[in-house]
Amino acid sequence: MLVNIVRYAKGWVEFKATGKFPERMLNITSRFGINLWDAHPCDGGLNASMSISDYRKIRPIARKSKVKTRITQKHGLPFFAEKYKPRIGIPIGAAAGLMLLLILSNFVWSISVQGTKNVSDTKLLEILAESGVETGAYKDKLDVKKIERNALLKVDEIGWMSINITGSLVSVEVKEKAQKPQIDEILNPCNIKAKSDGVITKINAKNGETVVKIGSGVTKGDLLVSGTTQTKLETTRYVHAKAEVFADVNSAKELSIAKKYSYFSLTENKTDRRRLQFLWWDFPFSVSFNSYENSAYTHSSKNLCVNNVVLPLGIKTETDLEALKTEFVLNDEIAEKAFVNRLLLYEVFEKSESSVVGRNINISSDNENYYCTCDYVFNENIAETVDFSVTE
Secondary structure (H helix, E strand, O other), X not given: OHHXXXXXXXXXXXXXXXXXXXXHHHHHHHHOOOOOEEEEEEOOEEEEEEEHHHHHHHHHHHHHOOEEEEEEEEEOHHHHHHHOOOOOHHHHHXXXXXHHHHHHOOEOOEEEEEOOOOOOHHHHHHHHHHOOOOOOOEHHHOOHHHHHHHHHHHOOOEEEEXXXXXXXXXXXXXXXXXXXXXXXXXXXXXXXXXXXXXXEEEEEEEEOEEOOOOOOEEOOOOEEEEOEEEOOOOOEEEOEOEEEEEEEEEEEEEEEEEOEEEEEEEEEEEEEEEEEEEOOEEEEOOOOOOOOOOEEEEEEEEEEEEOOEEEEEEEEEEEEEEEEEEEEEOOHHHHHHHXXXXXXXXXXXXXXXXXXXXXXXXXXXXXXXXXXXXXXXXXXXXXXXXEOOOOO
């Protein structure tokens, strides 16, 4: 391998020796200590190879020995440079490109994250960027161990992290902490109490002594199922009470809507501006002077990807979307429909575990707003676990 590199740097030729005694070429090279290789006979002569400097030395000597030599092929850097000598920009550009590549190899080109499940990659990359690990960062200034410790302190869900720098690529490997299982502390004695006022409609006691009956009215904090029971031997036993106690509960929901309001809607008009991004450099290559009175801004980036490695070369597209402002005035009918829809959302998302027994909607208004008060009756589980100490 090294010999081939040296030969390429010096330059070498393949030549053909002809004459009455072409084998004399072997004697001539041996006598003058010239390196000859790949020698083999051919029709009317001998083919061989040697360096260009040795060929220049041996040619006049061979001619005196009545051996003619003719170059058949030329190889090596000197011939390559001679070929492109009129195009001086090519070697200069190649040298400049090589120098630029060597300089840029000292910076981070791409960052990949592996091993995350519950932790957001975006959140982790933001934390690493605060410590200096980002595209375009100078590799020699990165204190990997310190950065790993800081990241572990800021993200409680991560139990182990390793930052590996390979060339200009940074790979971040993490292992998240095992989540602690939720343990039902059934050994602790507790009572079941009411978490709101209501009228009992159903009792499903699985453990403990029930102290209320269906149809009974209770207030918040009343005892429903006791964790203190009596055994057959008339001794006191403390248990972890467990029960579901359903009751009709009165509740009120208040809402308001402005009579006049404005909203923005996007039109089909938009303006795109594109920028070429490379590491920390940003070059605009499309310009637009269109502007809107009201607009929404979005941006997206597409980077070059080679062998699943995202390179720091890409195009960033910035888009301004025209937003049209619309003034709207509500009437009584629209306001009523809006209140009904919002109440349905309240029942579905905030009272999903309750069933509606009854509702009474009252709507009023003044000069600026509509107001809605809805009186509900929900049937829901009002049981609440309350631990107690046996020394109480």
